Amino acid sequence: MELITDAHFWVGAAFIVFLAVLVLAGVHKFAWKALGDAGDKVRAQLDEANRLREEAQSLLARIQADREQSEKLAAEIMANAQDQATRMQAEAQVRLAEQIERRGQLAERRIATAEAQAAAQVKAAAGELAANLAEQVLSARLVGAKSDPLIDVAIGQLAGKLQ
Secondary structure (H helix, E strand, C coil), X not given: CHHHHCHHHHHHHHHHHHHHHHHHHCHHHHHHHHHHHHHHHHHHHHHHHHHHHHHHHHHHHHHHHHHHHHHHHXXXXXXXXXXXXXXXXXXXXXXXXXXXXXXXXXXXXXXXXXXXXXXXXXXXXXXXXXXXXXXHHHHHHHHHCCCCHHHHHHHHHHHHHHC
């Protein structure tokens, strides 16, 4: 009889009765259903997280591939630009050499023309000087002699013809 007066006994008995009432009321079904629903939600969230992770990985792979392609394209553009710059430099050097050559030839032609003009001027001056001297010599010789008007005219014309 000691059990009937013991508080622990009554607490244990009340607990067992409480559990029996819960089982009879079907609370365990609601609890299992709530736990199952919570598990389903967690499973759905995990599935969504896995799907998002896979999308992120595929997006990352695509971005890395695009970056590699862009880097290759940039390297190709730089190589083409360097080739073009080298080609343009070579063409500029060739054009400069040709221009220098043309200007040298032009200068040589101008010098040759100037030399020819100077030689012609010297020859003309020498011819004129020779004609004047010849006229003076002939005039001096003829001054003492009897002068013939036809000879004087011929000597005057001689100076004009020698020029």
